[in-house]
Amino acid sequence: MTTREEELGTFEMLWDCGACGTGKLLGVTHRHCPNCGSAQEASRRYFPSDEEKVAVADHPYTGVDQQCAACGAPSASAAVHCPNCGAPLGEGKAVAMKAHERVAEGQPFSASHGAASPQSAPSEMHAERKRPPFHIFAILAVIALALFFACRKKPATLEVVAHHWSLERTIETFALTTMSAWSDEVPPAAQAVSCHRETRSTRQVPDGETCERVRKDLGNGAFKELRECTPKFRDDPVEGDRCTYQVPAWTMARRDRSDGEGIASPRRFTSPGPTRLGTCLGCEREGTTTTVFEVDVRIVDTGKSERCAMPEAQWLALRDGQEIQGKMRALTGGVDCSSVH
Numbered sequence: 093m094t095t096r097e098e099e100l101g102t103f104e105m106l107w108d109c110g111a112c113g114t115g116k117l118l119g120v121t122h123r124h125c126p127n128c129g130s131a132q133e134a135s136r137r138y139f140p141s142d143e144e145k146v147a148v149a150d151h152p153y154t155g156v157d158q159q160c161a162a163c164g165a166p167s168a169s170a171a172v173h174c175p176n177c178g179a180p181l182g183e184g185k186a187v188a189m190k191a192h193e194r195v196a197e198g199q200p201f202s203a204s205h206g207a208a209s210p211q212s213a214p215s216e217m218h219a220e221r222k223r224p225p226f227h228i229f230a231i232l233a234v235i236a237l238a239l240f241f242a243c244r245k246k247p248a249t250l251e252v253v254a255h256h257w258s259l260e261r262t263i264e265t266f267a268l269t270t271m272s273a274w275s276d277e278v279p280p281a282a283q284a285v286s287c288h289r290e291t292r293s294t295r296q297v298p299d300g301e302t303c304e305r306v307r308k309d310l311g312n313g314a315f316k317e318l319r320e321c322t323p324k325f326r327d328d329p330v331e332g333d334r335c336t337y338q339v340p341a342w343t344m345a346r347r348d349r350s351d352g353e354g355i356a357s358p359r360r361f362t363s364p365g366p367t368r369l370g371t372c373l374g375c376e377r378e379g380t381t382t383t384v385f386e387v388d389v390r391i392v393d394t395g396k397s398e399r400c401a402m403p404e405a406q407w408l409a410l411r412d413g414q415e416i417q418g419k420m421r422a423l424t425g426g427v428d429c430s431s432v433h
């Protein structure tokens with residue numbers, strides 16, 4: 093983001109005479125009050141409003157004014173003796189300058205005494221950190237307590253009642269499938285392609301600039317006005333061809349499920365699998381198969397039972413009628429399945 097700068101001119105700062113009260117004296121032209129003769133005080137300078145602006149023509153800029161240590165009057169940086177009291181200036185102290193001011197283009201500047209720029213305003217943040225109200229803590233405490241009781245477990249004698257298994261598989265079919273893609277991503281084998289225009293992405297395009305007027309105290313009774321502009325951008329849509337088409341592809345046709353009881357019962361599908369194998373349109377293949385191993389467990393004391401899923405090795409290691417020391421949930425009275433092994 094580059095900022096473009098354009099000079100709008102150099103103008104007189106204004107100052108008010110502290111001795112006689114004469115106002116709106118010119119910073120460069122009136123080094124002394126035309127009414128009472130008092131020397132200008134740099135600290136009384138201020139920016140004029142737009143209507144009061146007086147241009148400074150061909151005034152050579154020699155630097156920020158220095159302040160006389162004896163009488164406080166400002167004098168040009170090149171001066172050797174104070175033009176007001178005659179004291180030698182030597183290594184004079186530079187006068188305090190007003191901070192830069194800026195307005196959006198089209199907005200007026202009003203007369204402004206501003207702040208002297210060296211004394212940077214301490215940004216005292218009244219950061220009164222807001223404390224969350226008490227009832228939030230109370231609600232959180234209740235939730236934590238509820239979770240604690242809901243999760244609490246106690247020891248229980250459990251009996252393995254029965255073994256259960258279930259198999260599930262998907263059967264896929266090779267068929268014409270409708271898909272969609274951008275025109276340059278449509279596969280060559282696609283059929284029945286039809287496309288329409290659609291927004292595919294956006295692109296940043298220049299969209300003018302944002303401008304401000306800035307005024308900067310030169311410290312010699314004058315100030316400089318500038319126009320500062322930064323470029324703006326907007327997002328423009330970029331169109332593309334979105335196409336729908338058909339291609340032969342494997343898609344899920346149906347699900348198969350079989351289940352049975354006991355460790356010994358053979359775990360296999362009872363329904364027929366894929367009917368026609370191969371890669372013809374309408375051919376079938378087996379997709380993914382999953383097996384779920386579960387055990388029915390009863391809490392001996394309460395008689396309540398529950399079905400627990402577990403890995404195959406653990407399922408095979410348990411015997412029907414076996415008693416194990418496990419856990420039950422205190423709140424619901426259910427079996428804690430993670431304790432069954």
Ligand SMILES: [Zn+2]
Binds near residue numbers: 110111112113125126
């Ligand atoms: Zn005066």
Ligand SMILES: [Zn+2]
Binds near residue numbers: 161
């Ligand atoms: Zn002096």
